[in-house]
Amino acid sequence: MHSARTSCGEQRRSRAASLFWEELSEEGAAAFTGDSESLVEPRESIVYDEPRSTFPIYAVSLRDVEKMTAMISHEDLKPERWEPSKGPLCFVSHQWTSRNLPDHTGKQFELLKHTIRDLNYLFTDSLHHMSHAKVPPIKPDEYVRLWLWLDYWSVPQSAQRADERSAAIDSIPAYAVAASFILVLCPTVVHRDLDEMCNFASWERRGWCRLERLAFSLAHYSVSSPSYVYVVHEPGKVERCMNSKFHKPSQSVFCGEASRYYCLILFPEGLISSRLPHAPSQFTVMDDRVRLFPVVQSLIHHGCQARKQQGDLAAWRKLLAMKCAIRI
Numbered sequence: 446m447h448s449a450r451t452s453c454g455e456q457r458r459s460r461a462a463s464l465f466w467e468e469l470s471e472e473g474a475a476a477f478t479g480d481s482e483s484l485v486e487p488r489e490s491i492v493y494d495e496p497r498s499t500f501p502i503y504a505v506s507l508r509d510v511e512k513m514t515a516m517i518s519h520e521d522l523k524p525e526r527w528e529p530s531k532g533p534l535c536f537v538s539h540q541w542t543s544r545n546l547p548d549h550t551g552k553q554f555e556l557l558k559h560t561i562r563d564l565n566y567l568f569t570d571s572l573h574h575m576s577h578a579k580v581p582p583i584k585p586d587e588y589v590r591l592w593l594w595l596d597y598w599s600v601p602q603s604a605q606r607a608d609e610r611s612a613a614i615d616s617i618p619a620y621a622v623a624a625s626f627i628l629v630l631c632p633t634v635v636h637r638d639l640d641e642m643c644n645f646a647s648w649e650r651r652g653w654c655r656l657e658r659l660a661f662s663l664a665h666y667s668v669s670s671p672s673y674v675y676v677v678h679e680p681g682k683v684e685r686c687m688n689s690k691f692h693k694p695s696q697s698v699f700c701g702e703a704s705r706y707y708c709l710i711l712f713p714e715g716l717i718s719s720r721l722p723h724a725p726s727q728f729t730v731m732d733d734r735v736r737l738f739p740v741v742q743s744l745i746h747h748g749c750q751a752r753k754q755q756g757d758l759a760a761w762r763k764l765l766a767m768k769c770a771i772r773i
Contacts, residue, residue, distance in 0.1 A: 498616035498619040498620060498623075499612040499615055499616050500600075500616050501527075502526065502534070502594060502616075502620055503519065503525065503598070503599045503600075504524060504525070504527040504534060505522065505524050505592065505598055505599075506525075506532075506592055506593075507561055507588070507589065508589070510561060511561065513554070514554075515548070515554055516547050516548050516553075516554050519597070519599060519600055519601050520602060522598045529623075531590070531592060532591055532592055533582070533587050533590065533592070534591075534592050534593075534623055535591055535593045535626060535627075536621050536624035536627045537593055537595040537630065538628070538658075539595070539596075539629065539630040539631070539648070540651055540654065542636055542637060543636065544638045547597040550634050553632060556632050556679065557595075557628075557630055557677075559680045560677050560680075560683075561593075564583075564591070565585065566683075567675060567683060568582070568583070583625050594624065599613070600614065617656070617657060617660075618659075621657045621658075621660040621664075622661065622664040626673065626674075627661050627675065628675050628677065629645070629654075629674060629676040629677065631648045631676060632644075632677075632678065644678075645678060651727050652726040652727060653733070655726055656737060656740070658674055659744060662674070663745065663748030663764070664748065664751070666748060666764065667752075667757055667760050668760045668763055673685045749765055752764060
């Protein structure tokens with residue numbers, strides 16, 4: 446009797462998987478069917494909650510960062526609560542270079558200070574204007590009003606504040622959406638505990654880093670003028686990454702480029718396994734992989750809805766078509 450129930454459940458889950466991919470294919474095809482009147486509205490079987498922060502955004506002003514000599518923890522720094530009225534927000538993304546310290550060599554923080562001292566170069570040099578980017582995310586007269594979010598000083602670190610820490614981590618997608626731009630710090634550093642190289646390539650493999658880029662990119666996406674993620678490798682070496690790269694299967698929050706593996710996918714009937722030709726991205730806490738499924742689904746859904754409501758049908762069509770590429 447038990448084996449019969451199991452077989453029946455597997456058949457239902459397999460059917461759910463087939464219907465899911467069929468639906469995505471239909472949406473992708475419908476996204477390219479001409480004018481807005483002929484576009485087919487995708488079927489919705491799940492109610493998606495809009496990403497919201499369950500912990501306030503704490504950030505540090507540019508002037509205060511310039512006075513610091515190293516990254517300081519949330520508890521020691523006691524940063525201020527950020528509100529949009531205070532000025533634009535920069536989301537600083539980076540990879541921790543040891544298990545207990547975010548920047549044990551200090552190279553990332555020195556790179557951050559060097560970068561914010563010359564924002565004019567970051568936003569107004571010829572390469573920026575020759576690209577397909579929008580106008581710079583903040584104006585020159587807003588530089589002094591800039592605030593910086595960085596996990597070590599914006600998220601509680603102590604074990605005594607574990608609940609607040611969890612709430613802040615859950616809010617990271619919302620923090621990225623609130624930012625005017627993302628600044629990625631990726632100088633070449635050897636991880637103190639793992640003896641592995643930390644650089645832009647390793648940053649791109651991190652599941653949480655991919656989530657940060659995905660959340661920001663979906664919130665600011667436009668086909669004609671995509672936003673930028675600014676990647677700083679070393680002083681004077683800045684890479685302006687087109688955020689359109691986020692849609693590639695190799696940059697999925699859950700997948701990557703390598704051998705085949707079993708990727709969990711969230712369906713209304715539960716978690717099932719689907720064999721996909723991509724290797725998993727890296728998570729320190731493996732449970733985060735499952736934990737983030739509904740988060741990514743919500744980001745994609747609301748990204749599509751926002752583009753349609755804004756009348757940017759080109760971006761809406763493309764995001765619908767990308768659903769099969771953004772492995773969820």
